[in-house]
Amino acid sequence: MTTPAPDESRRHGWRIGSIAGSPVYIARSWPVIAVVIIAVFGPALGRPDRGASYGYLVAAGYALLLLVSVLVHEAAHALAARARGHSVGRIVADVWGGHTVYDATRSTPGTTALVAVVGPVSNLALAAVAWAVEAGVTNEAASTLLVIVARANFLVGLFNLLPGLPLDGGQIVSALVWRLTGRKGSGLVAAGWLGRVMAAGTVLWFVGRPLLEGEGIAMFEVVWPVAIAFFLWQGATQAIRAGAIHDATAGPxxxxxxxxxxxxxxxxxxxxxxxxxxxxxxxxxxxxxxxxxxxxxxxxxxxxxxxxxxxxxxxxxxxxxxxxxxxxxxxxxxxxxxxxxxxxxxxxxxxxxxxxxxxxxxxxxxxxxxxxxxxxxxxxxxxxxx
Incomplete structure (x- = not known):
C-alpha cells in the first residue's frame, strides 16, 4: 500500500483505506452532513419509552450507513473505470456526497456512460438489499435504519439518474451526444445546460410551487433545495465551460x-x-x-x-x-x-x-x-x- 504525501492527505481529508489500490478519503466537510442528519432526524426518531438519546443514536447510525452508501456508489465508479483500463487517482466522500477521480484521457462514449451508470445502479441495488433484509429483522432500531437506508438509496439512485451534469445521468447524456456528434465538448455543453434546467427545476418544485399554492414553507425546507440547486448550477456551469474549451482545443x-x-x-x-x-x-x-x-x-x-x-x-x-x-x-x-x-x-x-x-x-x-x-x-x- 502506498502512503500519500502528508500534504496530499491534508488536501483530500482523512484516508481510511483503499479500493483496488486507489486511496479512499473522507473529506473534512463530511462531518457537516453527519451533524445535520443527527440534529434533524434525532428528535424525529426519538421514542419516549427509549430515553432521550435513542433517536440521536439511530440518526447517528443512519449517518454512518449513508457514508457506506456513498462509498459503495463511488467504489462502483472506480471499479468500472479500472475495468475499462483507466487509472483511478482517489475516491473521496464529501459534503456533496462524493466523487471519484480517474484518468479519462483515452475514454470513449461507451466507457463514460458505463462508469457513470454503475453508481446509481449500486444505490438502487443497496435499496433492494436493505428492503429484503428489513423483511426478516425483528429489532425495531435495525428495522427503522434499514427502511431509512432503503428509501435514501432509492431516492439517491433516481436523483443521480436525472439527465443533467454534474449528475451521473448527465454523464450518460453527455456520452450519448458525444457518440452522435463525435464531439465530446458538445456532449458536455448539452448535458451542462440540462443540469442548469435541473437546478432551476429543483428550486421551482421545492420552493416556488408551495409559495404559488399559498402554502407556508419553513426556512430549513428552503435551505436544502437551494443548496442542492446551487451545487447543480455550479457543476453544470463548469461542464459548459469545460465543453467549450474542449471543442476549442479539438483542432490540429x-x-x-x-x-x-x-x-x-x-x-x-x-x-x-x-x-x-x-x-x-x-x-x-x-x-x-x-x-x-x-x-x-x-x-x-x-x-x-x-x-x-x-x-x-x-x-x-x-x-x-x-x-x-x-x-x-x-x-x-x-x-x-x-x-x-x-x-x-x-x-x-x-x-x-x-x-x-x-x-x-x-x-x-x-x-x-x-x-x-x-x-x-x-x-x-x-x-x-x-
Missing part, C-alpha cells in the same frame, strides 16, 4: 506550433546568425540540441548579443542557452489534437515545449502557453459569436 496541434531552427551543441555564438539565416522564416525559435541531437534549451538573444565580437567565434553555444526541464519535449501521435498537447503541457507545468512526431521523432515545432491561449481564446470568441 499545428495551429499553435511555431517554426524552430535546431542549433547543434558544437556550434559557437558566431555561427548562430548564419544557421538562423538558413531557416525559412525570421521568426523561428532557436533551439539548442546536444550531441545526440536532442533539444535541451533555448538561445537567449540578450546573452548572445552581449558576447564581444572578438570572442563570438570561440564562445560555445551552451554559454548563451537557457536550459529547459528534462521533460520539455513532448512526442505526439500523428492524429493528436490540441487537447492532447494542452493536457501534456498542463500536467508537466510547461510554459514552452518542443513537439516531436512520436513515430519519426522529427521536430514539428515549438508551442508556448501564450500561443495556446491566443488560439483557444480566438476559438472561444468565434463560438460565442456563432
Amino acid at each position: 496541434v499545428q495551429d499553435v506550433l511555431e517554426p524552430v531552427v535546431l542549433l547543434p551543441a558544437t556550434a559557437t555564438v558566431g555561427e548562430v546568425g548564419e544557421l538562423a539565416r538558413g531557416s525559412r522564416t525570421s521568426s523561428a525559435w532557436l533551439v539548442a540540441t546536444d550531441e545526440r541531437g536532442w533539444p535541451f534549451g533555448l538561445l537567449d538573444p540578450a546573452a548572445a548579443a552581449e558576447v564581444p565580437a572578438a570572442t563570438r567565434a570561440t564562445t560555445p553555444l551552451r554559454a548563451v542557452v537557457t536550459s529547459q526541464p528534462a521533460d520539455w519535449v513532448v512526442a505526439l501521435d500523428t492524429d493528436a489534437v490540441l487537447t492532447d498537447l494542452v493536457r501534456e503541457m498542463s500536467e508537466r507545468n510547461l510554459p514552452v515545449t518542443v513537439v516531436l512526431d512520436a513515430t519519426t521523432r522529427r521536430v514539428l515545432g515549438i508551442a508556448t502557453a501564450d500561443r495556446v491561449n491566443e488560439v483557444v481564446g480566438a476559438a472561444l470568441a468565434r463560438r460565442r459569436r456563432s
Whole structure:
C-alpha cells in the first residue's frame, strides 16, 4: 500500500483505506452532513419509552450507513473505470456526497456512460438489499435504519439518474451526444445546460410551487433545495465551460506550433546568425540540441548579443542557452489534437515545449502557453459569436 504525501492527505481529508489500490478519503466537510442528519432526524426518531438519546443514536447510525452508501456508489465508479483500463487517482466522500477521480484521457462514449451508470445502479441495488433484509429483522432500531437506508438509496439512485451534469445521468447524456456528434465538448455543453434546467427545476418544485399554492414553507425546507440547486448550477456551469474549451482545443496541434531552427551543441555564438539565416522564416525559435541531437534549451538573444565580437567565434553555444526541464519535449501521435498537447503541457507545468512526431521523432515545432491561449481564446470568441 502506498502512503500519500502528508500534504496530499491534508488536501483530500482523512484516508481510511483503499479500493483496488486507489486511496479512499473522507473529506473534512463530511462531518457537516453527519451533524445535520443527527440534529434533524434525532428528535424525529426519538421514542419516549427509549430515553432521550435513542433517536440521536439511530440518526447517528443512519449517518454512518449513508457514508457506506456513498462509498459503495463511488467504489462502483472506480471499479468500472479500472475495468475499462483507466487509472483511478482517489475516491473521496464529501459534503456533496462524493466523487471519484480517474484518468479519462483515452475514454470513449461507451466507457463514460458505463462508469457513470454503475453508481446509481449500486444505490438502487443497496435499496433492494436493505428492503429484503428489513423483511426478516425483528429489532425495531435495525428495522427503522434499514427502511431509512432503503428509501435514501432509492431516492439517491433516481436523483443521480436525472439527465443533467454534474449528475451521473448527465454523464450518460453527455456520452450519448458525444457518440452522435463525435464531439465530446458538445456532449458536455448539452448535458451542462440540462443540469442548469435541473437546478432551476429543483428550486421551482421545492420552493416556488408551495409559495404559488399559498402554502407556508419553513426556512430549513428552503435551505436544502437551494443548496442542492446551487451545487447543480455550479457543476453544470463548469461542464459548459469545460465543453467549450474542449471543442476549442479539438483542432490540429499545428495551429499553435511555431517554426524552430535546431542549433547543434558544437556550434559557437558566431555561427548562430548564419544557421538562423538558413531557416525559412525570421521568426523561428532557436533551439539548442546536444550531441545526440536532442533539444535541451533555448538561445537567449540578450546573452548572445552581449558576447564581444572578438570572442563570438570561440564562445560555445551552451554559454548563451537557457536550459529547459528534462521533460520539455513532448512526442505526439500523428492524429493528436490540441487537447492532447494542452493536457501534456498542463500536467508537466510547461510554459514552452518542443513537439516531436512520436513515430519519426522529427521536430514539428515549438508551442508556448501564450500561443495556446491566443488560439483557444480566438476559438472561444468565434463560438460565442456563432
